[in-house]
Amino acid sequence: MRDATNGYRTPARLLHWGMAILVFATVPAGFVMVQEGLDRATQNALFIFHKNVGVLLLLLILVRLAYRATHPAPPLPPGLPRWQALAARGTHVALYALLLVMPIAGYVRVRAGGFPIEALDAMGAPSLVPRSDALAEVAKTVHFYGALAIAAVIALHVGAALQHGIVRKDGVFSRMWPPVAGRRG
Ligand code: HEM
Ligand code: HEM
Incomplete structure (x- = not known):
């Protein structure tokens, strides 16, 4: 649904800014956690944060794409x-x-790669892909170049x-800001 005068509707704005905040945390966490010389506890905490927020982002983008397809x-x-x-x-594409x-x-x-995703494991969610080092390596490469690309596009x-x-x-700018659409956007 369009709203030519007020810009994006509230659900689109909330999804945009909610995801923007999470992406602004996920991307630096990703780049930092793979640095050599990082102490073990910090690295573990960043990995847990990155993987689980990343899965939340996957759910959110599915909701967002469905919303965008209809609005x-x-x-x-x-x-x-x-x-x-x-x-x-x-x-945007x-x-x-x-x-x-x-x-x-x-x-x-x-x-x-056979590693945990704590939030999914806690819910007993089974892995949707087979254990395979070759597949893990391909996905790692895609994730790495995708990381460079998303940082540049952002x-x-x-x-x-x-x-x-x-x-x-x-x-x-005010088509998307503030995060909740007001009368005059
Ligand atoms: C929108 C979502 C995501 C973004 C923007 C993102 C971004 C990044 C970035 C910038 C890096 C550092 C560059 C690299 O070494 O590849 C990274 C690494 C990594 N990310 Fe993500 N990530 C996302 C989702 C996820 C999810 C859902 C998982 C797993 C459940 C995950 C697992 C990893 C792992 C394991 C690494 C280390 C790569 C390695 O094996 O060296 N990421 N990510
Ligand atoms: C300070 C950070 C950001 C600002 C100021 C900002 C601002 C905006 C504005 C003003 C629009 C509307 C543009 C238009 O109507 O043509 C927009 C749209 C969009 N933004 Fe951002 N943005 C930010 C961060 C991000 C991030 C981090 C992402 C994703 C990783 C993102 C993804 C998008 C997408 C996909 C759209 C298109 C919406 C649609 O038409 O469905 N934005 N943004």
């Missing part, structure tokens, strides 16, 4: 150059794709959003 984005302001509209679309690929690759890497996305909010002040 198209509001139309962009008229007068926005065509290349910018295309760039925004491309960036890339973000959605990476938000799906990353947790799946992480899950496969961990489960195929930088582009946040830069563009801030440019709209601070420099152009054309209303694109």
Whole structure:
């Protein structure tokens, strides 16, 4: 459903900002936890945090994609150059794709490698992939390059959003901010 005057609806905004916070924690945790020389306790805590929040992100992206499929984005302001509209679309598609690929690759890497995912194990959820070092290695590579890609696309996305909010002040930023849609968005 569209709302041309107020921008994105509240569920879309809550999902955007909830996931943004979790991704802003998950990505640095991922990069830090694989550093050599990190003490064991910190590394373990970061791994537990990363894997379990990552699985939560997988559930959230499925909800978000279902919501987005049934609630198209509001139309962009008229007068926005065509290349910018295309760039925004491309960036958003890339973000959605990476938000799906990353947790799946992480899950496969961990489960195929025979490692725990504490929250799922506590619920007795069985592994959905077979134990296989070769599969774990492929998933690890996908997860690694996906990590570089998502960090780059997020930088582009946040830069563009801030440019709209601070420099152009054309209303694109307030399509998504604040996290709850007000009367005037
Ligand atoms: C949106 C979700 C996720 C994002 C953005 C993300 C991001 C990252 C990043 C930035 C790294 C460091 C780069 C690397 O060494 O690969 C990493 C590593 C890792 N992530 Fe994730 N991750 C996500 C979900 C998950 C999930 C769901 C799991 C497992 C249940 C997981 C397991 C791992 C593991 C095990 C590593 C270490 C890779 C290695 O084996 O060296 N990740 N992740
Ligand atoms: C400070 C951080 C961020 C700011 C200021 C921001 C801002 C925005 C704004 C203003 C929009 C609406 C753009 C438009 O209407 O064309 C948007 C959309 C979007 N953002 Fe962000 N964002 C941030 C972080 C993130 C992060 C970390 C992710 C994902 C990892 C993300 C994913 C998305 C996606 C997928 C959309 C498209 C929504 C749709 O049309 O379905 N954002 N963001």
